[in-house]
Amino acid sequence: MDAQIRNIVIVGGGTSGWMTAAGLSRVLGTQNYTITLVESEEIGTVGVGEATIPMIRMYNDLLGFDEDEFVRQTNASFKLGIEFVNWRRVGHTYFHPFGTIGVDTDGVPFTHFWQRLLALGGSDDYTRFNLESQAARQGLMGRLTDGNPIKLNYAFHFDAALYAGFLRRYSEARGVVRKEGKIVKVNQDPQGGHLTSVALEDGRLIAGDLFIDCSGFRGLLIEQTLKAGYEDWSAWLPCNRAAAVPTERARLADGSDAPTTPFTRSTAQEAGWQWRIPLQHRTGNGYVFCNEYVSEDEAIGKLLGRLDGKPLKDPKILRFVTGHRRKMWDKNVIALGLASGFLEPLESTSIHLVQVGLAKLLTYFPKRGITPAIARRYNDEMLAEYVNVKDFLIAHYHVTERDDTPFWRYCKNMSIPDSLKSRLDLFAATGQAAVLPTELFKEQSWFSVLVGQGVLPRDYHPVADAVSEDEVRLRGSRMQAAIQARIKPLVSHDAFIARHCAAAAM
């Protein structure tokens, strides 16, 4: 494998396949590389995956998308965070917002000052110091592109199939060649086992130097051919099914459209949780559950009974095992998306992990030859990404007061990874989550979720005691006033969409 890499073959045309095609054609170009994407309409795509996190804007910016056009074409709405209902206990709600909570002082997060304010008798509502929470609560949106450091941080809810189509048009315009057909055979070099070509049902052969496996849960190249192995994390994240159904937009009592909420809602249920993701013309819904505690038929029944709009299709069941491939890069195959592993969609991280994998592939892109060192480095970095997200997700289930069903009793009492245990102990004692700069979820995210789930740290950083009581109160009220001032130029989410980026009527 010392020859120059020229032919890149992407297997799969779901979100990850087309994200990869668009990214590679944008960065590497198609002058020096042939980029071919193979997909099978007969097999189809997973087709869910509608909520994202703000980093997706970096990917869209890299491709040079006009944001309004992207929102219009993908039927998207804006997302300012996630509302968690019934997670700490039934009847309790908290918000995990994007953006910052207050302003740090001398490198110490504002959350420590919030703790001091709380000890002085202040409100326990930390979202008063976060712009996204305030805007979400009032259903507001705006881009706030002036020089003021308090900005509105946002992501999107979008139609995954429309996004893949949007990326396909972009990629094909840049020279990516799409081949329709079902791969029935994968050919390997008999010496080293590197892949040489894939064969389609109709006999066509597609040769390549580098293969990107975006074939979904089946992992056609990485698992079925190279037997990379799968690390199963379902003892910590036991949900293994989702029932999904889109509904018409919710309506108010007078028959008019209910406002499009600029946030995802996650409602904990008896054996998992239910998502609600509003797009412009419909709402995505799904019940993520563990089939040891509720059957597929029961789960569908529960989901259909808890919708706020009329179903547009029959519900479909998706089956998965949470975990990851032991090697995500093996020989000349790199797995991205569902082919590389799956962490359930509680914090909308799957599409982000595709983006991260693609960015790392580009960082270490092998011009000539693939050395084991590159693959090792890639695998180590991707594993760290997965582990970090995994621990954050487990915390949502484990740190809870709920013990009302066998599922919640299991989650509350299960043993957890040491890395999470030590972080939870540290946070409970000091209010610090000790987040490394490379981690996706920052201090503010851990703070929102852990406090939301019911952990009030026993202490806070001494810097928060370095100012007088009057001064700390004054800072708190100034910060709230600054956030309220930033709310003023925002408009309703629906008005914002109508003004800038309404999708064509469907």
Ligand SMILES: Cc1cc2nc3c(=O)[nH]c(=O)nc-3n(C[C@H](O)[C@H](O)[C@H](O)COP(=O)(O)OP(=O)(O)OC[C@H]3O[C@@H](n4cnc5c(N)ncnc54)[C@H](O)[C@@H]3O)c2cc1C
């Ligand atoms: C229940 C659920 C909810 C989710 N929610 C979110 C969310 O809110 N946010 C988020 O970021 N992510 C979410 N995800 C993840 C998200 O859906 C996926 O990460 C994303 O869609 C990428 O999927 P994929 O492209 O890897 O695989 P797929 O969509 O499965 O695509 C696989 C592709 O491979 C092709 N293929 C397979 N075998 C062959 C063959 N033999 N020959 C030719 N072609 C073949 C298929 O035709 C298809 O084009 C969710 C996933 C699930 C299961």
